[in-house]
Amino acid sequence: MTALTTQQELVRFLEDRFACAQACTGCARACVLRVSRSGPDVTGHEALVRSKALLCAEVCDATCRMLAEQNLQDESALRLQTKWCLLVCLESAQVFDARPGAEAEAATCRECARACTEFLTTLN
Template structure:
């Protein structure tokens, strides 16, 4: 069952925003993983260690957050809020590190879209 179909069966008004946020989270995770992979192929890998770590942390947190949101049903709103806030912070840091090093424009863009969507969902959740 697709996420959108699953969320249609729920009676939460934010379900479309949840589905969009899950897509943005998975897009960001994929972009960050690709960025980390590209960094690993560089010869100056020691200088990129922080970027690689930030990208991998961002990918892990985005995937975990997307999975939590995808579970549907009656989730613990306080826990979801905390998870989304943490994920948002890691996305911001990852994007800043990539921008600072002039790396991964796709990763930076995906992280910014993810942050925007997460912030919109947080506002909706109250």
Template sequence: PLERTHPPRTGAGAAREETAMAQASAAPRTPSAPEDPWDRDRLVRYLEDRFACAASCRTAATLTARHCGTPAAEPAVLRALRCVEVCDSTARLLGAEPRLDPEDDELRFRLDWCRTTCLDCAAHCARLPGAEDAVAACRACAASCTRFLATLAAS
């Protein structure tokens, strides 16, 4: 309650003053929000690119494990296994809540590592019979990582 330092008013003026003070004290006070650097379009693009990258990584990991991890393809097996591991860990990272993300530099490093690993795996697995789907998935994953890196760079 406000303390009055002047004598109380009487009549219609007093009623208006009391009503105004009651409304002011009853109005919810919300702190002013800090200025948000993310506008709606950028946030939507960020979330879409993040989801697409996570999905591409998961697909690349699955198809690479299925088609390129065969003992007959000994030289490509290690690259394929590394691709599966890197894509899987990147997909899990991107599938987690964004507030749990590592620092921006580490996230960019992980995306670039996934991109590079996928391109390397695609180049080596392209020589294997029946690995066309895995090669396409690795290239799509690399492209998704590149798009998400560009989105991060714009923020």
């Protein structure tokens, strides 16, 4: 991890890390709920929505667990995981946009992507 030179930088880093982890948790939850509402028999676009929601939930969950670890970890691994989460959330939001009734999930995915972006700025 790049040396944080001030107490203020450390506090911002931790706040952004926590906000990103919270957003990931919320996004994972929203995606899982979307899958549970779609039922067992899905076809066509609903199958794409379901697969994106499951991927998004898994990536967000993994990112949250990584961010929640006590040690600061390797910055490059943390950056890579967060960027992956950001991209998956944006892709999922686009898929949800095309699905009537999935507006809340799309918004949650975008919020998570925003939190990831903000956290990444503290790593640079």
